[in-house]
Amino acid sequence: MPITSRIDTRSDLAIHTANGPLSIADIVAAYESIASDPSFRPDMGVLWDMSNTNASGAGPADVKAVVRAIGNKLGDNTYHKVAIAASSDFLYGLARMYEIYASRLPIDVKVFRSREEARVWLCDELPVNDRTE
Numbered sequence: 001m002p003i004t005s006r007i008d009t010r011s012d013l014a015i016h017t018a019n020g021p022l023s024i025a026d027i028v029a030a031y032e033s034i035a036s037d038p039s040f041r042p043d044m045g046v047l048w049d050m051s052n053t054n055a056s057g058a059g060p061a062d063v064k065a066v067v068r069a070i071g072n073k074l075g076d077n078t079y080h081k082v083a084i085a086a087s088s089d090f091l092y093g094l095a096r097m098y099e100i101y102a103s104r105l106p107i108d109v110k111v112f113r114s115r116e117e118a119r120v121w122l123c124d125e126l127p128v129n130d131r132t133e
Contacts, residue, residue: 002018002019002020002021002022002026002053003016003017003018003019003022003026003027003029003030004016004017004019005017005030005033005034005037007034007037007039007040007044009039011045011119011122011123012044012045012123013044013045013046013047013119013122013123014034014037014040014044014045014046014047015046015047015049016030016031016034016046016047016048016049017049017052018048018049018050018052018053019052019053020052020053020054021053021054021055022053022054022055022058024062024065024066024069027066027069028066028069028070028073031069031070031073032073034046035073042078042079042080043079043080044080045080045081045082045083045122045123046080046081046082046083046107046122047082047083047085047115047118047119047122048082048083048084048085049085049115049118050084050085050086050087050091050095051085051086051087051114051115053091055090055091055094056090058094060097062094063094063097063098063101064101066098067098067101067102067105070102070105071102071104071105074105074106074107078106078107079106079107079108080107080108081107081108081109081110081121081122082102082107082108082109082110083109083110083111083112083118083119083121083122084098084099084109084110084111084112084118085112085113085114085115085117085118086111086112086113087113087114092111092113095111096111098111099111
């Protein structure tokens with residue numbers, strides 16, 4: 001499977017890591033997989049690491065399809081933060097589209113260039129360089 005998913009209970013995060021080519025079905029299957037995990041809670045932060053993937057055939061219609069599919073799976077009382085790490089310009093652009101299209105859903109989506117930036121936002125942590133002793 002091009003997406004591996006796991007729950008990091010220490011950080012209170014659901015983490016999806018994508019590798020290789022992706023399809024809408026892969027993304028929806030990863031979401032369904034983590035949502036059915038007994039350790040998952042709807043208020044957990046969700047990190048999508050898209051740094052090592054390729055979605056070169058995707059476009060706005062595909063992004064809208066993912067938003068529709070995820071929206072249909074979310075409950076009315078579900079709220080969580082979703083961070084997407086996308087290092088390539090193309091994936092970053094698609095992820096920004098997702099951020100805009102998903103604004104009607106009960107999730108707060110932000111897009112970042114690195115996994116570390118995404119994790120900092122999800123965990124409300126200061127980067128190591130900015131912490132004061």
